[in-house]
Amino acid sequence: KASTSMKVSTDKQQLDLPIIYDFLHHEAYWSKGRSMDIVKRSIEHSLCFGLYDEGQQIGFARVVSDYSIFAWLMDVFVLPSHRGQGGGKLLLEAILQHPELKTVKTWGLKTHDAHLLYQQFGFQQLSIPEHFMELKR
Numbered sequence: 810k811a812s813t814s815m816k817v818s819t820d821k822q823q824l825d826l827p828i829i830y831d832f833l834h835h836e837a838y839w840s841k842g843r844s845m846d847i848v849k850r851s852i853e854h855s856l857c858f859g860l861y862d863e864g865q866q867i868g869f870a871r872v873v874s875d876y877s878i879f880a881w882l883m884d885v886f887v888l889p890s891h892r893g894q895g896g897g898k899l900l901l902e903a904i905l906q907h908p909e910l911k912t913v914k915t916w917g918l919k920t921h922d923a924h925l926l927y928q929q930f931g932f933q934q935l936s937i938p939e940h941f942m943e944l945k946r
Contacts, residue, residue, distance in 0.1 A: 815859065815860065815861065815862050815894075815895070815896055815899055816860075816861050816863065817859065817860055817861070817899060817903035818839060818859050818863075819857060819858055820923065821852065823859055823866075824852065824857060824869070825859075825865075825866040826848070826849070826852075826858050828844050828866050828869075828888075828897070829852070829884075830843075830848045832886055833848055833884060833886075834870070836889075837884070837886060838921060839845070839921075840884065849883075849886060851883075852871065853870065854871075854873070854875050855871035855872060855883070856872045856874065857869070857870070857872075858870045858871065858885060858900060858904055858907075858909070859902055860896050860900045862896070862897065867887060867888045867890075867891040868885075868887040868888065868891070868896050868897070868900055869884060869885070869886055870882065870883070870884060870885040870886075870900055870901075870904060871883050872904060872910065872946055874909075874910060874913060876909050876910065876912075877912060877914075878913065878914055879911055879913065879916075879917070880913045880916050880917070881917045881918065882904065882917070883918070884895070884901065885900065885918075885923075887900070888907060892894075897923075897926055898913070898926070898929070901927075901930050902930075917933065918932065
């Protein structure tokens with residue numbers, strides 16, 4: 810269970826851009842080398858969730874959605890120094906219970922190593938993977 814001092818906010822003014830950039834640019838396997846410009850633009854065009862402990866940002870996630878049919882969950886992380894304290898679960902609960910996202914029917918995400926976390930919230934492998942396509946540039 811998450812510490813009672815942990816909070817989640819969608820207020821972009823509270824986001825600590827240097828922490829987000831540093832993690833995505835240097836640490837995350839999915840975004841190594843991502844530029845500050847790309848981080849800023851991705852935040853600007855997403856519904857963002859900051860995870861805070863005693864006012865300090867310790868985690869982040871963002872959602873791209875039409876707020877009715879589909880949502881894509883991306884860039885989810887909790888800083889290594891704060892993992893194992895329930896922050897990831899708190900972050901996912903806040904995202905899935907967000908008033909503008911509660912009616913979204915289909916969610917997507919990609920992960921290499923956090924399947925067990927997401928399965929606790931109902932995520933599962935694609936039921937018909939051959940229906941999905943991608944364009945990589």
